[in-house]
Amino acid sequence: MLELATTLAALHFGAPALYLLYLRAAPKKPLQPAAIYPKVAVVVPTYNEARNIEAKLEDIYSQSYPRDRMSIYVVDSASTDGTAEAAERWAAGRKDVRVVVLREPERRGKAHALNTALAHLADEEVVVVTDADSRWLDRDTLRKAVAYLAAADAVSCLKKPAGGGPTEEAYRTWYNRLRLAESLVHSTPVFHGELAAFRREAIAGGFPEDVGADDSYAAIRIAIEGGRAVTPPDVWCIEAVPQRGYARWRLRRAQHLIQTFARALPKVAKAPPPYRAILAAEAYLHLFNPWLLPAAAALAAASGPPGLALLAAGAAALLYKPYRAWVAGQIYLMAAALRNIWNKELIWQKQEKPPP
Ligand code: GDD
Ligand code: MN
Numbered sequence: 001m002l003e004l005a006t007t008l009a010a011l012h013f014g015a016p017a018l019y020l021l022y023l024r025a026a027p028k029k030p031l032q033p034a035a036i037y038p039k040v041a042v043v044v045p046t047y048n049e050a051r052n053i054e055a056k057l058e059d060i061y062s063q064s065y066p067r068d069r070m071s072i073y074v075v076d077s078a079s080t081d082g083t084a085e086a087a088e089r090w091a092a093g094r095k096d097v098r099v100v101v102l103r104e105p106e107r108r109g110k111a112h113a114l115n116t117a118l119a120h121l122a123d124e125e126v127v128v129v130t131d132a133d134s135r136w137l138d139r140d141t142l143r144k145a146v147a148y149l150a151a152a153d154a155v156s157c158l159k160k161p162a163g164g165g166p167t168e169e170a171y172r173t174w175y176n177r178l179r180l181a182e183s184l185v186h187s188t189p190v191f192h193g194e195l196a197a198f199r200r201e202a203i204a205g206g207f208p209e210d211v212g213a214d215d216s217y218a219a220i221r222i223a224i225e226g227g228r229a230v231t232p233p234d235v236w237c238i239e240a241v242p243q244r245g246y247a248r249w250r251l252r253r254a255q256h257l258i259q260t261f262a263r264a265l266p267k268v269a270k271a272p273p274p275y276r277a278i279l280a281a282e283a284y285l286h287l288f289n290p291w292l293l294p295a296a297a298a299l300a301a302a303s304g305p306p307g308l309a310l311l312a313a314g315a316a317a318l319l320y321k322p323y324r325a326w327v328a329g330q331i332y333l334m335a336a337a338l339r340n341i342w343n344k345e346l347i348w349q350k351q352e353k354p355p356p
Helices: 002-025 053-061 083-092 110-119 141-148 166-185 214-224 246-270 273-287 289-302 305-319 321-339
Strands: 040-046 070-077 098-104 126-129 154-156 158-162 196-199 236-240
Touching: 002 166, 002 273, 002 289, 002 305, 040 053, 040 083, 040 110, 040 141, 053 070, 053 083, 070 083, 070 110, 083 098, 098 110, 110 126, 110 214, 126 141, 141 154, 154 214, 158 166, 166 273, 166 321, 196 214, 214 246, 214 273, 246 273, 246 321, 273 289, 289 305, 289 321, 305 321
Parallel strands: 040 070, 040 126, 070 098, 158 236
Antiparallel strands: 126 196, 154 196
């Protein structure tokens, strides 16, 4: 029994390490940015973002991207705090950028709102989605992201957490490293709402309204169909981390990622070869690998003193930050899989964050 416990534990911790080694060894396709300036639609979905919308609009407005090649679409889903009015007020004072405020009569979720925006686009060739409470790292972020669309179909950002603890930072460091490595091999299946840019043709099918991580699922679909969805090394977003409701927030996001990978799983075989391994590995890491941990712990506990000693060592190792972050991530994924059974959180209550 102790052998089985150690085998499961080795598999659990070895799988991500092997995956990283694989990504390092796999042949690379360079990301090739070019100075292109297609017409861009920047889409901001909002539900009760009165606190954030003006700063977000300023963030977009102050970008170095040519203003006459950019339109801003705010899609508001019946906010009750005057978000749409605040956006309109802001727009009235900025005549040198085109702003369209779309109002949905009822709240039907972020993905539904994004699809409403897609239905109202003019002749833009690129669609960039950005959350109202997020900030781009510098004023060249949009220009850089679009540049990578010269040779890719979708581009997202790396994330700098703001206001999170050391655990959050350790988690993000590894997350960013993976996103980059996957992007260099082919595509990354994990996209971020802070900045998700798509060539318009690539997103013509719209965003899925029944999986929470609309952006990640869109990226996966694009890569399965032969396109490329990447996070380049120099496109960064700042992610505000909620001070209250942190666990709820992590849980919801884990739920959404699980929905995404569960939906993608049957399509792994159809993915082009270099991406197939990435998608299979990420689906495995999100859906199956976490469960090996409690299985190994239970078997170790049941196998007497040597097993218990091993378990105690595993618990003591929690003092080590990256390991603690890893274990916390596994717990979120397992709790999320269970919670998905009764509540998919497709329309969620916001966890308030300090302005980034
Ligand atoms: N129009 C509209 N309608 N917008 C919405 C709705 C809705 O029903 N629900 C949320 N939004 C907007 C928010 O106003 C915000 O601009 C953005 O969608 C993200 O929502 P947050 O509440 O800030 O969630 P988060 O920061 O945890 O979001 C992250 O995880 C989500 C998946 O769990 C981001 O990565 C999101 O893009 C992602 O969808
Ligand atoms: Mn947010």
